[in-house]
Amino acid sequence: MKRVTSALAVAAAVGTGAVAARRTRSRAAAESESADRWLTVTINRAPTDVMPGGTLPEPLNTMADRLEARVRPAPGDRGTELAVRLKDGPSRAQASLPGRLAGQDPRQEVRTALREAKAVLEAGEVMLPDAPPTTRNTPAGKVLDIVARRSGGEGVL
Known part of the structure; x- marks a missing residue:
């Protein structure tokens, strides 16, 4: 047995x-x-407005030498798709979960710049929340601050 x-x-x-x-x-x-994946946003503008003269919109233009970009009409005539990716992808250590949590993944910078470029093209500026939203910090507010800091680098909560 x-x-x-x-x-x-x-x-x-x-x-x-x-x-x-x-x-x-x-x-x-x-x-x-x-x-190697493309990071893509749909912008409610014509393709000629998104990349006039082949120049990336700010703040993507500041890192244009490190990026590949492509612009094409969005499906259903709903604006323009702007897709970018790094020419040299991140190392395995940078792309790993600990590297991303430590803020070492260069794709986080690209995601932030892509979001900001969309905001500038559609609204004319990057909208930021008023700070502080309350006069005193509550326990739930502390948790929300941690989550908001995490989402700023990665793009999702």
Whole structure:
């Protein structure tokens, strides 16, 4: 009976190890694939307004030497799609979760610049919230501040 139990325990450990190795490989492949992915926004303007004379809008223009860009009409005649990506993708360490949380991923800067370029083209300025929104910081407000700081670099909450 002990042999059967030991054999089952070994089989379970080997199976778990194989599943973990497969997930690690697929996660690494997904991370390297996401480093080459285009970051895209739809802007409610004509393509000639988005990149006049082939020049990227500010603040993307400040990093134009590091970016590839493409502009095309959005589906359904709903504006223009502006897509950018880094010419040299981030290193594995920068693109990893710890690197992104530490603010080392250069794609965060590109995401922020793309959002700001959309705001400038559509509204004429980057709208910022009034600070501080309340006169005293509450416990829920502290949590919200942490989440808001996190979303500023990555683009999503």
